[in-house]
Amino acid sequence: xxxxxxxxxxxxxxxRLWLRMLTLTQLIEKQVxxxxxxxxxxxxxxxxxxAQLERKPDGLKMxxxxxxxxxxxxNVTGITDQLAGEGLVxxxxxxxxxxxxxxxxxxxxxxxxxxxxxxxxxxIVAAFDSLSPAQAQTLHQLLGKVKQHYHRDxxxxxx
Amino acid sequence: xxxxxxxxxxxxxxxRLWLRMLTLTQLIEKQVxxxxxxxxxxxxxxxxxxAQLERKPDGLKMxxxxxxxxxxxxNVTGITDQLAGEGLVxxxxxxxxxxxxxxxxxxxxxxxxxxxxxxxxxxIVAAFDSLSPAQAQTLHQLLGKVKQHYHRDxxxxxx
DNA sequence: TATTGTTATACTCTATAACTATA
DNA sequence: TATAGTTATAGAGTATAACAATA
Numbered sequence: 001x002x003x004x005x006x007x008x009x010x011x012x013x014x015x016r017l018w019l020r021m022l023t024l025t026q027l028i029e030k031q032v033x034x035x036x037x038x039x040x041x042x043x044x045x046x047x048x049x050x051a052q053l054e055r056k057p058d059g060l061k062m063x064x065x066x067x068x069x070x071x072x073x074x075n076v077t078g079i080t081d082q083l084a085g086e087g088l089v090x091x092x093x094x095x096x097x098x099x100x101x102x103x104x105x106x107x108x109x110x111x112x113x114x115x116x117x118x119x120x121x122x123x124i125v126a127a128f129d130s131l132s133p134a135q136a137q138t139l140h141q142l143l144g145k146v147k148q149h150y151h152r153d154x155x156x157x158x159x
Numbered sequence: 160x161x162x163x164x165x166x167x168x169x170x171x172x173x174x175r176l177w178l179r180m181l182t183l184t185q186l187i188e189k190q191v192x193x194x195x196x197x198x199x200x201x202x203x204x205x206x207x208x209x210a211q212l213e214r215k216p217d218g219l220k221m222x223x224x225x226x227x228x229x230x231x232x233x234n235v236t237g238i239t240d241q242l243a244g245e246g247l248v249x250x251x252x253x254x255x256x257x258x259x260x261x262x263x264x265x266x267x268x269x270x271x272x273x274x275x276x277x278x279x280x281x282x283i284v285a286a287f288d289s290l291s292p293a294q295a296q297t298l299h300q301l302l303g304k305v306k307q308h309y310h311r312d313x314x315x316x317x318x
Numbered sequence: 319t320a321t322t323g324t325t326a327t328a329c330t331c332t333a334t335a336a337c338t339a340t341a
Numbered sequence: 342t343a344t345a346g347t348t349a350t351a352g353a354g355t356a357t358a359a360c361a362a363t364a
Contacts, residue, residue: 013295014287015280018187020299024306025184026229028177043353062323070185072356077324099322099363121174128173130308131301136172139301140179142294147183149289202330221346231333236347258340258345341344
């Protein structure tokens, strides 16, 4: 192992940091995808879409979903079609704009997402098990600092 | 924005941490992919493979590449075929085992990788620009702790 | 004209499994 | 039998661009 092998002492700290973060993220992500596939027959983008909707009872418009999921619109249509076909989400009309829909979880979708989220949480908690609460908080803050700076440079607007 | 929207106060710290790390990684990764595509007409897996070889003058066997890149063997064959077709890597025989090859960078591949790595480094350094050296080191250490623990649970062997 | 969402398409990346050739 | 690597295939995931309907 290790993709991280790429980062060597001759490289600046930032590069070693990035390679470690990338490797770790891929490792955890791979496990999450496996869990979603094996336990629920679903995929990470589908889970992501449902997660976006979970705390928005009124749903989200397609372009909002697209922006939040960081993928282009056509893909959101495809995933939404799948989930709608399984009765997990539904499209509802937006009054005042007949072009747009809002997508929201159905009761069945909400129930299934609750189960998935519970398993997912167990998996993630285990992954970060080695950190003390204080360390976890520090990590969270440092990542937040990087992300905020990054957004400022590349994605001016935010919610 | 934000995929991180998934993480709410009712969720444990680990989940918020994970979502923040995932979002940030995807953000940076997307920029890296764009840079590799636009400036060099290449992809992240191709860059990764070359990066693995860069510090191994004798090259690596296919199964070692597969393990390090965390993908299955067939994919390594495909990427190696592409790079070999462009004269960037070459397969050399392993004496004592006529089944195996070692893949290594050609001089042209080494030169090109050097250029790519230089641009890549600029991009990554900029991404983590907001951290002080001490903060970067802390982040590196915390990620290392999580990763080590993770490896112990899931991937016993290491290099 | 601009925007919302859909459709069609193509390409990269990936895993799986069957295959060959050596060991 | 087991291992190194290849081939073939299928599916996920993505971006692009052309399109329809509405604003």
